[in-house]
Amino acid sequence: MLQIVQTALELGFQYALVAMALFLSYRILDIADLTTDGSFVLGAAVSVTLTAAGHPVLAIPAAMLAGACAGFVTAFLQTRLGVPSILAGIITNTGLYTVNLMTMGWKSNASLLRADTVFTLLRDAGVGGAWYELLLSASVTAAAGALLWLFLGTRLGLSIRATGDNRDMVRSSSVNPAFTVTVGLCIANALTGLSGAVVGQYQKTVDTNMGAGIVVIGLACLIIGETLVGRGGTGRGILAVMAGSVVYRFIYAAVLNTRIVPIECLKLVTALVVAxxxxxxxxxxxxxxxxxxxAAGRRGAR
Amino acid sequence: MLRIDHVSKTFNLGTVNEKTALSDLSLHLKPGDFASIIGSNGAGKSTLLGAIAGSFIVDSGSIALDGRDITFTPDHRRSVVIGRLFQDPLRGTAPSMTIEENLALAYLRSTKERTSPFSRIGKKDKEFFAEKLKLLGMGLEDRMRQPVGLLSGGQRQALTLLMATLVTPKLLLLDEHTAALDPGTAEKVLELTRIIVADNHITCLMVTHNMKQALDMGNRTLMMAGGRIVLDVSGDERAGMTVDGLLRRFRAGTGHELDNDRMLLSD
Known part of the structure; x- marks a missing residue:
């Protein structure tokens, strides 16, 4: 039982980064960023490949950078080339499929057998005892959340928030909305890449299809969190996605262990909940x- | 201050909806000029403001502000020195952000060179914003941490006016900015406009549908028809002019009656 709770918490915090990315792109910028599925796998692929090469720590920022690049492509397509935002994400996502294969050395999956990961490094250092995986996942997510919260309070952060709220007003405040959309999508996909990087090293494996539906699951976490914690303010939103993601993983664990609904149906259920x-x-x-x-009809009949 | 030379703009060129909105229009404003613009529906009043603000690039002619050619400058660059208010009071503010965050954004126009994009709203900024909000006399200085979406249309328009002038612009463009407000609020926002423009000696261009307002406010009255300025009165001639006189001059200048549905209905 404890094992189930622990795993749910670990996964909850790891995937909370995707929900955080969607909070930035969907809630704040008002853009449904479908790059997410691809940049999650990209982050995992970069992370696992570099970890296999003996650089588990370097793998994390590298994965974030790769995610940011994917976000930049999507942003460039929609802000400079006039591609509708949803289509821009789909195009990048499709292209990423090949990039991800390439990153994994033209294989559809890759595994880490005995290579050190950030998790094993922490375990070997003796930090966190039996909870080292949870400790690391929670710290990474909390740190990312805190940094995002700080960033959204800066002048650049304010401009990004205003872009989703009132684009005209951003323009009349001497800020180019194309720039703020680009920065926002780069950060969002860097967070998604970070999530993929952590999940990849945690599971010691990456598969080209591991990102399928991640965007909908992230939205589900966002919605669950906002229902629990409420909306308003950026701080509350960031806490909400963390709570939502953990709750989602508990629901997932409950379904997995009790089989109330067959586990194969969980994506359908998630899609229904989000819709x-x-x-x-x-x-x-x-x-x-x-x-x-x-009521009017009844009155008319009388 | 503002120099518009032979500017033309045609929308939907080559289609059945082709519409010449500005036709070889020239206009010069001296520093401190406050000109009001009236004209028929579709005379090109809003298009003129759009051309100056950079909402679109004009087909021909040139626009210069304070000696600098801005004909091809993108709108977000022009907004560093041009403030603009629209008729819709919701257009100028971000509803889910707080009053102080909105003001901080408006303040970006001045501090861009001096502070990094990663700086935050400081205590000094907040005091400065509160002081400015007090001038509006709406009690907004006590509600700085509330989202702007909770404010009334009049309050939002007053806030937008404050934001547009927080950093004194070289030019202020007002596009019927009181037309969507109730009469009392409109009067208040108009009075605030008068005070802020006068105190900061802002060069101002105001579109209105109220003939009396066009004669009362500022020092110049312009009339537009068919994408041109057909009448430009100022000085003594304007001081002695009545609404009837203005209408007569319009008829003499264009050969037809002034036709603006809102103008005829308003007092």
Missing amino acids: LAIAAPAIKSGAVFQKRRL
């Missing part, structure tokens, strides 16, 4: 409309 949560306002106003129409 319903995002559709909630439209469903609500539709219900109000129907109710009024029915």
